[in-house]
Amino acid sequence: MWKADVTRRETAIVLLASILFLLFQWLVVGLIPAQIVMVLLFNLLFFAHSFTRKLALTLLPFVLFEMSYDWMRLYPNYKVNPIDIQGIYDAEKALFGIATSEGILLPGEFFNLHHWPWVDFMAGVFYLCWVPGPIALAFYLFFKGQRSACLRFTWAFLFVNLVGFVGYYVHPAAPPWYAIHFGFTPDFSTPGNVAGLARFDELVGVPVFASIYVNNSNIFAAVPSLHSAYMLVATIYAIISKQRWPLVALCAFITLGIWFTAVYSCHHYIIDVLLGIVTALLGVWLFERVVLRLPIVQRLMQRYTAYIA
Numbered sequence: 001m002w003k004a005d006v007t008r009r010e011t012a013i014v015l016l017a018s019i020l021f022l023l024f025q026w027l028v029v030g031l032i033p034a035q036i037v038m039v040l041l042f043n044l045l046f047f048a049h050s051f052t053r054k055l056a057l058t059l060l061p062f063v064l065f066e067m068s069y070d071w072m073r074l075y076p077n078y079k080v081n082p083i084d085i086q087g088i089y090d091a092e093k094a095l096f097g098i099a100t101s102e103g104i105l106l107p108g109e110f111f112n113l114h115h116w117p118w119v120d121f122m123a124g125v126f127y128l129c130w131v132p133g134p135i136a137l138a139f140y141l142f143f144k145g146q147r148s149a150c151l152r153f154t155w156a157f158l159f160v161n162l163v164g165f166v167g168y169y170v171h172p173a174a175p176p177w178y179a180i181h182f183g184f185t186p187d188f189s190t191p192g193n194v195a196g197l198a199r200f201d202e203l204v205g206v207p208v209f210a211s212i213y214v215n216n217s218n219i220f221a222a223v224p225s226l227h228s229a230y231m232l233v234a235t236i237y238a239i240i241s242k243q244r245w246p247l248v249a250l251c252a253f254i255t256l257g258i259w260f261t262a263v264y265s266c267h268h269y270i271i272d273v274l275l276g277i278v279t280a281l282l283g284v285w286l287f288e289r290v291v292l293r294l295p296i297v298q299r300l301m302q303r304y305t306a307y308i309a
Contacts, residue, residue: 005050011047014046014047018039018043022035030073035070042059045059054142057308058142058150058308062154064158065161068161068165076188076220078188080169081169083173084171084172084173084174085186086184092106092269095271098110106176107264107269108196108263108266109266111263115196123196123260124200124201124203124204124209126254126257127209127227130230130231131230133231133254134153134230137251138150141153147308151301152241153233160226160233160280160287161226163282164224164279167275172220173223174186174222175195175269176266177266178190178193178220192213192219193213197209222269222272223272224276225262228259228277228280229277229279230258231255231258232280233284234251235248237284
């Protein structure tokens with residue numbers, strides 16, 4: 001018989017935090033169905049059984065990631081610094097432009113003209129792995145019993161996100177599809193756009209990416225490309241935790257696929273992708289070399305690891 005073994009204090013904390021989060025989202029930020037599902041799933045895992053509670057706490061950084069990303073709506077990055085639309089467009093064309101009979105094209109513009117159904121399909125598959133991929137690795141490490149490695153990875157994932165969010169505010173920038181379709185004047189009412197990923201939706205006959213990008217909280221947050229960072233972080237921790245080479249190779253393959261898709265689909269410039277890679281490497285280095293060496297963090301991680309062991 002399953003037994004949750006949850007104390008009254010833990011019950012009160014989780015329920016109160018869940019209610020406050022949903023109220024805050026509803027009244028201040030804007031509540032979407034996915035967030036309700038996320039909260040319900042976390043509570044289900046937390047209260048169902050002591051084992052699932054450990055899993056819920058291990059995956060907590062992914063919950064905090066979603067919350068922190070959505071809360072950028074409260075004070076958008078374009079209120080902090082000017083939006084870069086033409087500068088990064090011109091830089092991309094100067095550095096990585098492709099010479100054609102129609103003139104110099106951005107890589108994304110070139111792929112808008114030259115694309116293939118099988119590549120469109122694979123690109124969509126790769127891009128769907130941007131967060132599910134890291135979550136899958138966290139599940140794998142957890143069920144394999146590598147709880148300490150799993151915690152290091154999930155919290156490093158969150159930390160890399162926070163580093164990336166700083167980049168959003170330091171240098172707000174538009175994606176290539178915006179410059180191509182809307183020019184160089186910022187329009188804050190512009191909704192999220194599936195860009196080249198629409199070809200995947202057409203192939204499968206389901207608005208997969210359309211349903212995702214309709215809830216994009218800020219289209220002027222393209223630099224750095226965190227899509228390009230996430231699976232790189234997963235690959236790094238697959239290596240750090242000494243996983244077998246097929247798993248490391250799979251993570252690396254998906255990482256390369258996401259990098260390609262970011263440019264192929266016109267969602268990111270190559271510049272964005274390179275800065276996303278730098279963000280991942282810098283974030284992991286800071287987390288491992290600085291954050292984890294802080295005495296208070298070491299104590300918290302030791303207690304955290306012991307709790308979910």
